[in-house]
Amino acid sequence: MNNAEPTVAAVLRSIGQQLSSRFEAELLLAGVLKCDRARLFAHPETVLSKSQLKQLNELTAQRIDGVPIAYLLGVREFYGREFIVNPSVLIPRPETELLVEQALKLPVTAQAHVLDIGTGSGCIILTLAAERPDWHFTATDISAQALATAQRNQRRLDLGDRSITWRKGSGYKAFAAQTNHRFDLIVSNPPYVAEQDPHLTQGDLRFEPDIALTAGPSGLELIDELIDQAPAHLNPGGWLLLEHGYDQSEQVCEQMQQIGFDAVQSRQDLAGHYRVAMGSWQR
Template sequence: MSKQRTYSIDDLALRLASVSSTPLRDIRYFLSELTGSSIAELFGHVVLSHRQYQQLESMIGRRLRREPVAYILGYTEFWGLRLHVHPEVLIPRPDTEILVETVLGQLHDADCRCLDLGTGSGAITLALASERPEWLFDAVDQSPGAVECARQNAAHLALGSGRLQFHCADWTMLPAEIRANAYDLVVANPPYIDTASEHISEETKRFEPHRALYAPDLGLRDLFSLIDLARSLLRPRGLLYLEHGYDQAAAVRSCFTQMAYSAVTTVQDYAGHDRVTYAQWQGTIDRL
């Protein structure tokens, strides 16, 4: 029988204090994964087998190298869904739930065709699909690893494979089957961090995919490109929702207006920062 020992959870957490602002939370996530106990049960002390402790040591070692907890565990939570993640996909943030929440609060039609550009792990598409079982979705990412990750998440969540289609493509060269559609809704959380930004955590810089983080022109290039592109993809009165940086809303609204969208609106995140801007396309579809 494997020998067991009792460990102080606070002492284990102290080992991460130099690299994490939430060392106790990190340790409790690791222990929950190893023991099968819920986070709420993990206070005070924990009993681990020798093998479990070795696995914990490996997790702590990776965290000390500043690897994100989600990559160490291999999953994260988004909109109440457990999503598989790895270093080829951006870790979904709680702020992106604002985009999902805003869409769901405004669109209640049973019939809706949605296009997700830069889907990554599939977080936005899968969150919307979990709440709108009648909607149809196309989700696009240029990374084969990201597309496979999103497909795995969709299969695991069993949200209806027939209405979820994942495509490996750059949004500047979309496949014909996507260009042939007229979408009611286009959503995107594109790269929007200025390439010169110094306000990025060390773990994000080291481990998350830079192609999903950074954009030229003060972080605005991909946002502006998507506003232009969506005019050829949306049906008349269709809606485009974009996540962006806290200081980019004015520039995004201006671009929407210049490109003949209407009802341009910005929504704040949970911290009160501008985070999502959406608008309605009033024109006809202009096939490129």
Template sequence: MSAAQGKNSIAEQLAFAKEQLKDSDSAATDSRLLMCQVLQCNTVYLMTWPEKPLDAAQLRAFEHLVEKRKQGHPVAYLLGYRDFWSLRLQVSPATLIPRPETELLVETALDLPLNNEANVLDLGTGTGAIALALASEKPDWQVAGIDKNADAVALAKQNGQANKLPHVRFTQSDWFSNLSAASFDLIVSNPPYVEQSSVYLQQGDVRFEPASALTSGEDGLDDIRFIIPNAIEYLAPNAWLVFEHGHLQAQGVQALLRENSFEQVRSVSDLNGHPRVTLGCYKA
């Protein structure tokens, strides 16, 4: 259905897109987001002017985006951004797309008893989502983010500038390999934690995301297994280490923390009751 058939109003094209994307549980939302991208408007505009026609260029652009989405391409990559916390973050295929469930990690970190000028590190920062969210809430914290992917680091820096948080420092480092000596009061990480044979990798958006940012060995815990003992060297006394992980991995992560002398080890559950964040305090 296209302009040649006269079906070129906003409402008619949204209905067309919703039908094309009917296999998705977010067809209506995706259609509106893609339309707003083409028209450079907000969703209120779509509801206010449903009969407004698209011109030929807009129609082609919209149909192209709908076809891409139908093939499975993530909406965030098609839009070029994803909203996270109170921020709008640029995204690219070089990084994972920030997900709402990661806000639980941010909330957990913000609830910790840290001083007003805490030194904080985000391991595997990607778009910079966690580091920037923390810095937006705690402007006196000294926040840094590292990632082994140079493109991710560049993107995180852009997001810091765009969200008026240029003081957050982003550098390239494969975990701790390029990290200068520092003493952090808090280290947070949303590391790769998907089992390398997981069927999840063949579903939805993750098919288009970098596998290196998703998988971590047979049980998904290889990176966490590496991070915990190596993080100790960079933690101040009474500092915290906080991870996001899969909903079946809490016991494994807790055990790894306790094996490395962390105390006050506990997990935090999401709104569905699944433990998704685990943390511990290193007394040193």
């Protein structure tokens, strides 16, 4: 900013140029002023305080360094609700809304017991809890910080008296002491990017937790484990629903068929990539 008075209009011009994005400038400024974007258009003459301007300049510098806008704002919308995010959790993706959409269509019992493995911000399990008040919910993550963030999101969303059991642990090991704990639906968006995938060094992925992105050299390590061990945790007629990489559909569906799942299929995301594999356990 030069010496001109730092009005909303002037600041948006300047920050918009620095970021080469008027939209991102609006998001950051609305975040600093704790208002929605519409208010910026309604009151372009508002003058920012020194501390607001300082905060905005700091956020702009971080954004120029590549920090994801969701981490700077501390929130991301998912399935119509706002979730707290921070660098300990993956930023919820539109592809994962497909997984939620498919879960809500499945023919499960009215009081289904649902398990979400690798819950991160809690976006999947909390959305299901909001949409299906009569289901029962359990969510796990290997990361204590991620679980803490998910629990903050639970408190923030108005979910009435719905109870969610949170467990820390790797894969199904979170249930090691309860071998007879079975579910009607298991959902997961596990880490599935191959360790050497060049995308890991690009864009938002550079700032997201490794543990949320990669599970081993092929990327399929945790997915395989979740499929192989699912039968021990599913009720007869239960479903397993997994998000996977854009090029992993064939391997994931084959693995499910080999283990003995029925009705195995994968659904396409908005970009036309097969993204969510599902199968039913009938035994």
